[in-house]
Amino acid sequence: MVTSQFFAFPVNVIFLFSLLFILFIVKNIPLLHPIWEKISSSKWLFYALSLFLGTIFMIQMMRTFCPDSFSSQNIFFKIGLSRFLSSPFLAVIATCLLFTLMAHHAKQWTLKFSWKQLHLRLFELGAILIIISLFWGAADQHQYTIIINKETASDIAYTDTQHPVRLPFSIQLNQIHVTKYESGNAKQVEAKFHITQNDKIYQTQCHVNAPAHFHDYDLYLQSYDTKNGEKNHYCVLMLVKDPWKKTTTTGIIFMMIAALMMMIPVKSNVTKEGGVPHD
Amino acid sequence: MINWENFIFFSVASIICWGIASVLSAITSKKSTIAILLALLGISIYATFIIGYWIFIDRPPLRTMGETRLWFSFFLAAAGVLIYMLWHYRFILSFTTLLSTLFIIINILKPEIHHKELMPALQSIWFIPHVVIYMISYAFLGASFLFAVYRLFNKNPYLSKATDNLVSIGTGAFTLGMFMGSLWAKEAWGVFWDWDPKETWALMTWLFYLIYLLHRKIFPNAHTRAMVLLIVAFLFLLICWFGVNYLPYPEKSLHLYN
Numbered sequence: 001m002v003t004s005q006f007f008a009f010p011v012n013v014i015f016l017f018s019l020l021f022i023l024f025i026v027k028n029i030p031l032l033h034p035i036w037e038k039i040s041s042s043k044w045l046f047y048a049l050s051l052f053l054g055t056i057f058m059i060q061m062m063r064t065f066c067p068d069s070f071s072s073q074n075i076f077f078k079i080g081l082s083r084f085l086s087s088p089f090l091a092v093i094a095t096c097l098l099f100t101l102m103a104h105h106a107k108q109w110t111l112k113f114s115w116k117q118l119h120l121r122l123f124e125l126g127a128i129l130i131i132i133s134l135f136w137g138a139a140d141q142h143q144y145t146i147i148i149n150k151e152t153a154s155d156i157a158y159t160d161t162q163h164p165v166r167l168p169f170s171i172q173l174n175q176i177h178v179t180k181y182e183s184g185n186a187k188q189v190e191a192k193f194h195i196t197q198n199d200k201i202y203q204t205q206c207h208v209n210a211p212a213h214f215h216d217y218d219l220y221l222q223s224y225d226t227k228n229g230e231k232n233h234y235c236v237l238m239l240v241k242d243p244w245k246k247t248t249t250t251g252i253i254f255m256m257i258a259a260l261m262m263m264i265p266v267k268s269n270v271t272k273e274g275g276v277p278h279d
Numbered sequence: 280m281i282n283w284e285n286f287i288f289f290s291v292a293s294i295i296c297w298g299i300a301s302v303l304s305a306i307t308s309k310k311s312t313i314a315i316l317l318a319l320l321g322i323s324i325y326a327t328f329i330i331g332y333w334i335f336i337d338r339p340p341l342r343t344m345g346e347t348r349l350w351f352s353f354f355l356a357a358a359g360v361l362i363y364m365l366w367h368y369r370f371i372l373s374f375t376t377l378l379s380t381l382f383i384i385i386n387i388l389k390p391e392i393h394h395k396e397l398m399p400a401l402q403s404i405w406f407i408p409h410v411v412i413y414m415i416s417y418a419f420l421g422a423s424f425l426f427a428v429y430r431l432f433n434k435n436p437y438l439s440k441a442t443d444n445l446v447s448i449g450t451g452a453f454t455l456g457m458f459m460g461s462l463w464a465k466e467a468w469g470v471f472w473d474w475d476p477k478e479t480w481a482l483m484t485w486l487f488y489l490i491y492l493l494h495r496k497i498f499p500n501a502h503t504r505a506m507v508l509l510i511v512a513f514l515f516l517l518i519c520w521f522g523v524n525y526l527p528y529p530e531k532s533l534h535l536y537n
Contacts, residue, residue: 010314016453026438042493042496042497043497045493046490046493046494046497049486049489049490050490050491052486053486053490055481056482056483056486057483060476060479060480060483064476064526064527065527067527075481084474084479085474134471134472143469143470149282170503181395181396183394184397185398186398186399187397187399187402188399188402189399207399208399208400208467209399209400209402209403209463209466209467210466211466211469216358218466218469220468220469237470240469240470242469245465248471252458252461252462254472255454255458256352256454256455256458256459258454259450259451259452259455259458260455261451261453262447262448262451262454263447263448263451263452263455270490
């Protein structure tokens with residue numbers, strides 16, 4: 001059975017370049033020009049976007065109203081009609097959107113440049129980067145959970161499916177620091193720990209909303225024993241390795257700049273007398 | 280100290296100012312300075328309450344549904360006066376006052392007041408901009424919904440242009456809010472996107488508004504269909520904002536902080 005790991009690097013990158021190559025062929029062969037005109041049009045982007053929205057809506061409805069569809073044995077789950085993650089169905093629809101979006105974007109660059117259209121180009125470029133990294137880059141992302149304690153260093157982490165993975169370093173907890181409100185509820189929780197790799201020791205810390213970073217890994221404080229607070233002898237960290245993080249962040253920044261430009265008020269459409277004409 | 284007990288006095292004073300400003304702006308064909316000043320006075324009174332309440336609870340009042348409704352009413356009123364000043368749409372103040380009043384009444388009847396504490400997950404620099412920019416976007420998109428309903432009964436083509444302007448600003452703000460949330464999620468949960476019910480409804484709402492903007496570009500004369508799209512989009516927005524809490528399995532949402 002083909003799992004999402006099959007699409008990990010370099011398969012995903014080869015696939016994306018193939019998409020670009022197909023677009024290049026369609027655009028440059030005169031016989032295929034009518035097809036290019038269609039797929040690069042705003043109308044097709046409209047259809048692709050509507051199809052993507054419809055798909056997400058259908059999956060969300062299924063998740064909301066058909067609890068049985070959560071089961072991994074359920075036929076809808078198997079074909080990806082009731083899940084968002086690693087869903088072949090959603091991946092196909094997202095790829096259709098990506099293909100149309102890339103064609104539409106490529107056509108924009110053939111038109112005369114206008115500052116008024118800059119935000120649209122940034123918006124599309126950002127969307128392309130985000131779809132690529134979130135759908136096709138997902139296969140390269142790894143997420144593990146590790147329990148660390150004060151007594152011994154740990155180097156075995158676990159995947160979502162409880163599969164053990166040996167890390168290239170070990171982690172040992174130094175201290176958990178809890179800031180509390182007068183009521184006794186936690187305000188902030190911080191874990192201080194050290195990482196050992198090749199006999200070198202790296203002191204680091206993380207707290208909720210501020211992960212630690214070590215080489216390619218981001219380390220998040222996932223949970224701790226709420227009853228013991230600072231007397232805790234262990235805590236749970238989540239380790240995330242995401243090689244597409246910078247691509248996604250770049251896409252997000254492009255879209256945010258475009259969004260800011262969208263918010264600049266456009267010229268009014270009022271009449272010469274001022275205001276919307278009387279009814 | 281300003282606490283929730285004082286809300287009714289501040290809100291009634293604001294509604295009176297906005298109400299008079301609405302009537303003045305609707306009956307005068309030229310831009311009414313008195314209407315603008317009155318609307319601004321109402322906003323200032325309302326802002327005084329928000330600031331005072333913020334100081335009283337010692338945290339940003341952005342955590343509960345009631346608190347977000349507080350901001351929605353504020354930004355809707357502010358959006359109304361801004362639009363009136365910029366583009367002189369005569370009925371915008373009436374629309375925004377009506378919707379702001381509705382949400383103020385909901386807050387009076389169902390305040391959803393919570394204690395002063397802010398849990399570790401909400402102790403982030405993203406918390407205030409993420410929620411505030413969303414509330415600004417809801418305000419503009421709420422105003423566009425009112426225009427869309429009005430446009431269904433009024434064939435004035437200028438109303439469609441006005442609606443486009445509001446959707447453009449609202450969608451821009453929505454994009455900012457959504458992606459600020461995405462950057463925050465990466466810091467807090469390790470993923471940019473988690474397909475949490477709230478996130479999924481936000482994505483669907485955003486896509487709906489993008490589809491509306493594309494639809495307006497492709498079919499500029501299909502006004503009625505565009506306005507129906509906009510009304511449905513606002514229903515999605517309402518589900519995203521609070522409706523999602525009433526759907527089955529909301530307890531799985533990472534966005535429940537009550």
